[in-house]
Amino acid sequence: MANTNAALGALADPTRRGVLERLASGPASVGEIASKLPVSRPAVSQHLKVLKGAGLVLDRAEGTRRVYQIDPAGLGAIRAWLDQFWAVALDAFKAEVEGDESHDRGKDK
Amino acid sequence: MANTNAALGALADPTRRGVLERLASGPASVGEIASKLPVSRPAVSQHLKVLKGAGLVLDRAEGTRRVYQIDPAGLGAIRAWLDQFWAVALDAFKAEVEGDESHDRGKDK
DNA sequence: ACAGATGGTAAGCTATCTCTTACCGTAAGT
């Protein structure tokens, strides 16, 4: 399952985002992905393993090649987490700007 | 400015997400945040520095205390990046499922 | 069956991250 935890960790690496951005335009094989990036093919394989573990990509065998593509479900999970987080934080932020002094200060410690 | 790059990197660490989740419910001082987490206060200070650099939190002095809160703009930047990414990827995914074979394969290499 | 292409895995190196303890600066109260 798409663990939000692992997914956020996976998104942290620039090379991995490079892989995802390549895949955003459509499926590609490992070699195709690697040819566009400044790292070796094994490095790309390792990144794809992480992305797959995080539920961000899907893969299928296609002859001797292995084709990867983005898994919409994984991205959706992150979006859901972020949206929920955004909603709570923005709410607290607005409350702070307006009323202030009435809802949080002192309730924490 | 809220660099998406730095922001995603900042979100990768569990302790940092713990800090953000605490702040999502309202502003708090460094000590208050640290008391809820399994790390020392200096560690929290360091995390806050990263979060601030990523544009995810704001801080203000309040006497001898320093109060931190979430910066909605930073979260918004990540949301924007993710939404845009999501849109492109989902589009490509749907195209792949339906037509297939007609829009990408071969245009990349 | 053999040769070539493709890609996953192992081992090892280096750089970076995160944590801790120790220390210092600043603001507030007596």
Next chain:
DNA sequence: ACTTACGGTAAGAGATAGCTTACCATCTGT
């Protein structure tokens, strides 16, 4: 002025992440 509370910074230790090269397995075509 002195003391106390609060928090940022420095230095260093340990763990981890990401890369490379070398190697192996699998699938395809001759």
